[in-house]
Amino acid sequence: xxxxxxxxxxxxxxxxxxxxxxxxxxxxxxxxxxxxxxxxxxxxxxxxxxxxxxxxxxxxxxxxxxxxxxxxxxxxxxxxxxxxxxxxxxxxxxxxxxxxxxxxxxxxxxxxxxxxxxxxxxxxxxxxxxxxxxxxxxxxxxxxxxxxxxxxxxxxxxxxxxxxxxxxxxxxxxxxxxxxxxxxxxxxxxxxxxxxxxxxxxxxxxxxxxxxxxxxxxxxxxxxxxxxxxxxxxxxxxxx
Numbered sequence: 001x002x003x004x005x006x007x008x009x010x011x012x013x014x015x016x017x018x019x020x021x022x023x024x025x026x027x028x029x030x031x032x033x034x035x036x037x038x039x040x041x042x043x044x045x046x047x048x049x050x051x052x053x054x055x056x057x058x059x060x061x062x063x064x065x066x067x068x069x070x071x072x073x074x075x076x077x078x079x080x081x082x083x084x085x086x087x088x089x090x091x092x093x094x095x096x097x098x099x100x101x102x103x104x105x106x107x108x109x110x111x112x113x114x115x116x117x118x119x120x121x122x123x124x125x126x127x128x129x130x131x132x133x134x135x136x137x138x139x140x141x142x143x144x145x146x147x148x149x150x151x152x153x154x155x156x157x158x159x160x161x162x163x164x165x166x167x168x169x170x171x172x173x174x175x176x177x178x179x180x181x182x183x184x185x186x187x188x189x190x191x192x193x194x195x196x197x198x199x200x201x202x203x204x205x206x207x208x209x210x211x212x213x214x215x216x217x218x219x220x221x222x223x224x225x226x227x228x229x230x231x232x233x234x235x236x237x238x239x240x
Contacts, residue, residue: 007033007050008041014050021058027105030056039104063128064106065234069226072121072212087126091230098233106233113137114145114218117196122147122215123223127234135240136218142193143219143240149187150211151203159206163189169205177202185211 011031012022023041025031031038034048068090087110092102100106110126113136127133136143156162160179167174175198177191187208189199203210216223219240226232 004044004046006041007031007038007043007045010045010050011052015052017058024058024060025052025056027061027103028057028059029101029103061103061105064100065125065127065129065132066106066110066231067221067223067226067234068124068126068231069223069228070116070121070124071228072119075118087231093226093230093232095225096232098235100233116215120199120213120215121228123218123221123226125218132234132240139193144190144192144217145194145215146217147189147199147213147215148182149189149199149203149213150185151187151208152185152211153208156207159208162206163202167202167205169201174198174202174205
């Protein structure tokens with residue numbers, strides 16, 4: 001018996017490659033241990049059977065951006081640990097057209113951008129891509145966010161027009177918002193850089209009560225048919 005060692009070291013010794021190449025094979029999902037694919041290079045192995053799967057390539061996985069349809073009631077994903085927990089508890093959408101196979105590497109060092117409040121559902125973005133993080137987090141060029149808000153009550157006359165001018169409520173001026181009726185109980189609200197509580201206060205300011213709220217678009221990117229509680233990869237040609 002030998003002392004357990006890292007899988008990457010054992011693979012490098014077994015097939016005669018560099019340690020870095022071994023790590024890339026493992027992270028790419030090309031290595032099995034006793035028939036089970038292992039994607040963590042630091043996984044400890046002893047006398048198990050190590051196999052390099054057919055078609056293996058030692059290519060680094062490019063950074064990825066993941067789009068999640070967050071259910072209402074989940075904690076705010078403002079911290080990295082919360083973000084990873086949300087992704088781990090969600091499912092990869094079977095309708096994802098990106099053709100990428102999910103790997104553990106895709107969930108490492110993800111940054112959550114424009115997090116949602118606990119009681120708001122909808123589109124949340126997680127990214128490893130610096131250009132995506134910069135674009136969505138830039139306060140000088142905030143992107144539009146579109147919400148569908150279920151409301152109760154009777155709005156004051158001309159209330160929707162007032163929202164577009166920057167209405168005052170509870171001692172502060174709320175962000176300007178374009179609002180229109182989607183049906184008798186649902187508002188479509190579009191605004192930039194909302195802070196926690198802004199959607200609820202916008203409704204209150206014109207005599208309405210927010211019952212539920214869902215973010216359906218950030219910039220040019222719509223959540224579209226992504227089911228609640230599931231995620232997909234940002235497509236190669238999709239842009240915010």
